[in-house]
Amino acid sequence: MLAYALRRLLLALPLLLGITFVSFIVIHLAPGDPVEMAGGDVPMTQNPQVGKWREELGLDKPLHVQYLNWVSRLVRFDFGRSFAPHGRPVLTMIAERLPITLLLNIVEMLIIVTMAVPVGALSATRQYSAFDKVTTIFVFIGFATPDFWLALLLMILFGVQLGWLPISGLRSMNWEYLSFWQQQGDFLAHLTLPIVVATFGGLAGFSRYMRQSMLEVIRQDYIQSARAKGLAERVVIGKHALRNALLPIVTILGLSLPTLIGGSVIVESIFAIPGMGQLMVQAAFERDYPVLMGNLVIVSTLTLLANLAADVAYGLVDPRIRVGRRRR
Amino acid sequence: MLLALAAGCNGEAGGPPGEGKPSGAITPAYGDTRIEASIGNVSSLIPNVTSDAASHEVGDFMYNGLVTLGRDLEVTGDLAKSWTFSKDCLTLDFKLEQGVRWHDGQPFTADDVVFTWETTMNAKTPSPYKSDFLDVDRVEARGPHEVRISYKRPYAKALLSWAVPMLPRHLLERWVRDGKLREAPQNWTAPIGTGPYRFKEMKSGEKVVVVANPDYFKGRPPISRIVYRIIPSQATIFLELKAKGVDVAALTALQYKRQTEYPAFEKAYNKYRYAGAGYTYFGFNLKDKRFADRRVRRAFAHAINKQELLDGVVLGLGRRATGPFRPGTWADNPEVKGVPYDPKRAQALLAEAGWRERNADGLLVKDGVPFTFELLTNQGNDERKKIAEIIQASLREVGVGVDIRVLEWAALLKEHIKKRNFDSIVLGWGTGADPDQYVVWHSSQSGPDDLNHISYANPEVDALLEAGRSSCVQAERVRYYHRLHQVLADDQPLVFLYWRDALPVVSSRIYGIQPGPAGIKWNFNDWFVPKYLQRYTAG
Numbered sequence: 001m002l003a004y005a006l007r008r009l010l011l012a013l014p015l016l017l018g019i020t021f022v023s024f025i026v027i028h029l030a031p032g033d034p035v036e037m038a039g040g041d042v043p044m045t046q047n048p049q050v051g052k053w054r055e056e057l058g059l060d061k062p063l064h065v066q067y068l069n070w071v072s073r074l075v076r077f078d079f080g081r082s083f084a085p086h087g088r089p090v091l092t093m094i095a096e097r098l099p100i101t102l103l104l105n106i107v108e109m110l111i112i113v114t115m116a117v118p119v120g121a122l123s124a125t126r127q128y129s130a131f132d133k134v135t136t137i138f139v140f141i142g143f144a145t146p147d148f149w150l151a152l153l154l155m156i157l158f159g160v161q162l163g164w165l166p167i168s169g170l171r172s173m174n175w176e177y178l179s180f181w182q183q184q185g186d187f188l189a190h191l192t193l194p195i196v197v198a199t200f201g202g203l204a205g206f207s208r209y210m211r212q213s214m215l216e217v218i219r220q221d222y223i224q225s226a227r228a229k230g231l232a233e234r235v236v237i238g239k240h241a242l243r244n245a246l247l248p249i250v251t252i253l254g255l256s257l258p259t260l261i262g263g264s265v266i267v268e269s270i271f272a273i274p275g276m277g278q279l280m281v282q283a284a285f286e287r288d289y290p291v292l293m294g295n296l297v298i299v300s301t302l303t304l305l306a307n308l309a310a311d312v313a314y315g316l317v318d319p320r321i322r323v324g325r326r327r328r
Numbered sequence: 329m330l331l332a333l334a335a336g337c338n339g340e341a342g343g344p345p346g347e348g349k350p351s352g353a354i355t356p357a358y359g360d361t362r363i364e365a366s367i368g369n370v371s372s373l374i375p376n377v378t379s380d381a382a383s384h385e386v387g388d389f390m391y392n393g394l395v396t397l398g399r400d401l402e403v404t405g406d407l408a409k410s411w412t413f414s415k416d417c418l419t420l421d422f423k424l425e426q427g428v429r430w431h432d433g434q435p436f437t438a439d440d441v442v443f444t445w446e447t448t449m450n451a452k453t454p455s456p457y458k459s460d461f462l463d464v465d466r467v468e469a470r471g472p473h474e475v476r477i478s479y480k481r482p483y484a485k486a487l488l489s490w491a492v493p494m495l496p497r498h499l500l501e502r503w504v505r506d507g508k509l510r511e512a513p514q515n516w517t518a519p520i521g522t523g524p525y526r527f528k529e530m531k532s533g534e535k536v537v538v539v540a541n542p543d544y545f546k547g548r549p550p551i552s553r554i555v556y557r558i559i560p561s562q563a564t565i566f567l568e569l570k571a572k573g574v575d576v577a578a579l580t581a582l583q584y585k586r587q588t589e590y591p592a593f594e595k596a597y598n599k600y601r602y603a604g605a606g607y608t609y610f611g612f613n614l615k616d617k618r619f620a621d622r623r624v625r626r627a628f629a630h631a632i633n634k635q636e637l638l639d640g641v642v643l644g645l646g647r648r649a650t651g652p653f654r655p656g657t658w659a660d661n662p663e664v665k666g667v668p669y670d671p672k673r674a675q676a677l678l679a680e681a682g683w684r685e686r687n688a689d690g691l692l693v694k695d696g697v698p699f700t701f702e703l704l705t706n707q708g709n710d711e712r713k714k715i716a717e718i719i720q721a722s723l724r725e726v727g728v729g730v731d732i733r734v735l736e737w738a739a740l741l742k743e744h745i746k747k748r749n750f751d752s753i754v755l756g757w758g759t760g761a762d763p764d765q766y767v768v769w770h771s772s773q774s775g776p777d778d779l780n781h782i783s784y785a786n787p788e789v790d791a792l793l794e795a796g797r798s799s800c801v802q803a804e805r806v807r808y809y810h811r812l813h814q815v816l817a818d819d820q821p822l823v824f825l826y827w828r829d830a831l832p833v834v835s836s837r838i839y840g841i842q843p844g845p846a847g848i849k850w851n852f853n854d855w856f857v858p859k860y861l862q863r864y865t866a867g
Contacts, residue, residue: 032738053454085372087510096532152563160570167571168564173363173555177865272559274533282369
């Protein structure tokens with residue numbers, strides 16, 4: 001098992017390199033470069049020093065040289081500095097944005113899982129019941145609702161009309177003057193709407209997966225035999241069916257690990273939360289290559305690791321998969 | 329100092345008289361926080377290396393230039409007490425204010441002025457403002473409070489170019505010397521200026537907080553704290569305004585006209601409206617024979633109903649443009665009349681230019697070729713898209729076919745504008761406080777990286793531009809620019825459409841705002857909130 005994991009890990013390295021190479025090319029294919037984009041409507045190109053500045057950023061070199069330079073810095077864990085006027089280290093920029101995005105997405109994921117599993121399981125065991133139909137309708141509404149629209153409606157209702165919750169940002173303007181516990185409460189209040197909006201859409205998808213997976217499991221023979229043994233329905237569903245139905249959900253969870261740090265552009269922009277999503281969108285608009293590539297390396301590494309972890313976890317959970325591989 | 333402040337402000341505490349407010353109580357007071365909202369991110373706290381609006385707005389809180397712009401866009405002293413030009417416009421002497429200190433307590437001297445110039449011109453400083461100083465020969469400190477600038481040739485923008493924020497030599501010199509200004513702490517975590525507010529805190533992508541500078545050389549500003557929030561969504565800013573979470577923000581035309589006209593909003597905010605600094609135009613590639621004919625361009629100008637366009641696109645919140653000078657400024661020639669809406673005249677002009685016959689589609693034809701062309705504009709600007717559609721419909725009426733293409737900004741710039749690979753464009757120009765527009769209209773400026781995108785070449789215009797930028801006497805320059813305005817209006821190298829109005833709102837608890845041609849922000853450090861209206865505890 002360990003050898004298998006190690007081999008997969010080694011194979012992931014060239015894959016990662018390939019991903020960065022393709023991305024590097026694609027990112028540079030987009031028209032415009034950081035120097036041009038900096039000027040906005042009045043391009044900086046009228047400036048006689050622009051050539052020097054391109055040189056300074058290394059943009060005058062051929063693309064493959066730029067890539068090799070970037071890779072050689074990367075292997076020393078140097079992600080470079082942003083091309084924006086502040087020129088801050090990419091890792092610092094990511095480090096200050098990551099915590100809030102992680103917090104938001106982990107909380108969101110936890111809420112989704114704790115709600116989706118029972119809801120999905122219930123609607124599967126009571127297929128076509130009133131409960132199933134209501135959740136189905138709810139789920140489709142959730143699927144069909146655009147994030148930004150729901151966000152605006154909630155902001156109008158709870159922020160403007162009722163005034164119960166803050167509209168945007170992470171902290172109130174008088175935050176420094178609050179007591180410790182008031183500060184925590186204030187922070188939570190600011191997170192409420194973004195989490196509700198982000199959860200709403202995700203809940204829909206996950207509960208559907210869960211329902212589907214559960215439906216498949218309860219039609220299996222071993223469930224039938226469990227019932228035939230005279231086990232209580234609670235045990236049949238809770239112990240035999242649910243566990244097996246959770247397997248595919250674990251896979252999907254594993255694969256959504258990278259989205260945990262990717263951040264949601266829409267939710268972050270509309271609620272003015274300075275997270276990873278916003279950072280990336282801005283970097284893309286400004287053609288801030290080091291920031292884009294830095295983030296890409298982190299996300300693709302995580303994706304590869306998540307894939308690997310999911311495969312390994314499969315083997316651990318389900319011995320048949322491991323045996324099957326050995327035979328091949 | 330409090331006394332001085334009260335005396336300074338009492339007479340002009342001219343906030344609009346709010347309804348139901350006791351007028352006697354409107355006296356300046358220290359305290360409160362002002363919250364501003366910006367869509368754009370701050371890209372550096374040394375504004376000298378940035379070109380985005382947010383960085384400059386934040387920079388204005390913390391830095392001073394030698395000169396600044398007053399209410400009527402006139403140049404007034406900031407760190408400079410006075411200045412004199414030599415007769416030949418080649419020497420500019422500044423006398424600096426005395427007793428000014430940087431936020432860290434060090435004195436501000438003429439040496440810092442020299443340093444700011446050196447920094448700007450340093451090859452490793454990524455400053456977009458170098459072109460303002462290309463004609464500077466020498467900058468010398470002639471004593472601690474006197475600076476002499478020598479120019480190689482007369483440069484009209486000379487005075488105004490010294491509105492550039494002054495930078496502290498004692499903190500930044502070693503960074504500039506190593507070509508590493510971007511890595512200096514002043515760039516992000518510890519900016520030091522001479523301005524009315526001191527840096528307090530920066531949360532990147534979230535907000536910048538500054539607090540009143542008690543030792544400010546013009547007196548401590550009344551409002552104790554400013555929070556500059558980054559809110560990337562215009563819709564969110566608007567909801568924050570409704571919930572009174574933001575004190576100063578800019579509205580869109582639709583919000584100004586249709587969504588804020590209810591009593592609660594009008595009580596909580598004062599809306600302002602003044603001519604903005606940018607105009608939108610419909611421009612042609614003048615290398616194309618069809619557009620090189622002035623009659624065709626004038627015909628197009630006659631065919632477009634600008635007032636209707638203004639009403640349709642920005643709900644009438646703008647001014648019809650007759651030329652490239654901001655309405656109401658000294659360079660603007662009020663006698664120039666725009667080209668009136670007159671489709672009949674348009675058709676007559678097109679016929680004169682040889683476009684007489686019509687084909688089966690109703691399009692004008694010359695030498696067997698129908699008059700159709702492509703119009704490009706950039707994505708993400710709804711106004712320009714609407715304008716393109718209105719132009720398309722208007723020109724169709726006189727028998728000209730227009731195909732609209734909307735492209736991403738960078739692609740438009742690189743593939744079409746720079747390569748001069750376009751028929752026509754709908755874009756905008758921003759104008760600075762000085763009317764010099766050499767880079768936009770002069771025939772020498774039509775290279776691929778230059779800004780004369782339309783390849784305009786008119787000897788009279790060239791001569792006027794050269795004369796206008798090489799004089800430092802405003803009375804002389806007025807003549808050149810008024811004439812230039814007339815020539816451009818007659819020639820219509822592009823169809824000047826409209827100046828969009830700036831539409832800011834400010835919380836009605838804030839007093840001391842005096843809107844003028846320069847907008848409302850020019851005296852922001854005199855704004856105050858009367859004690860009984862203060863909302864936030866701050867310092």
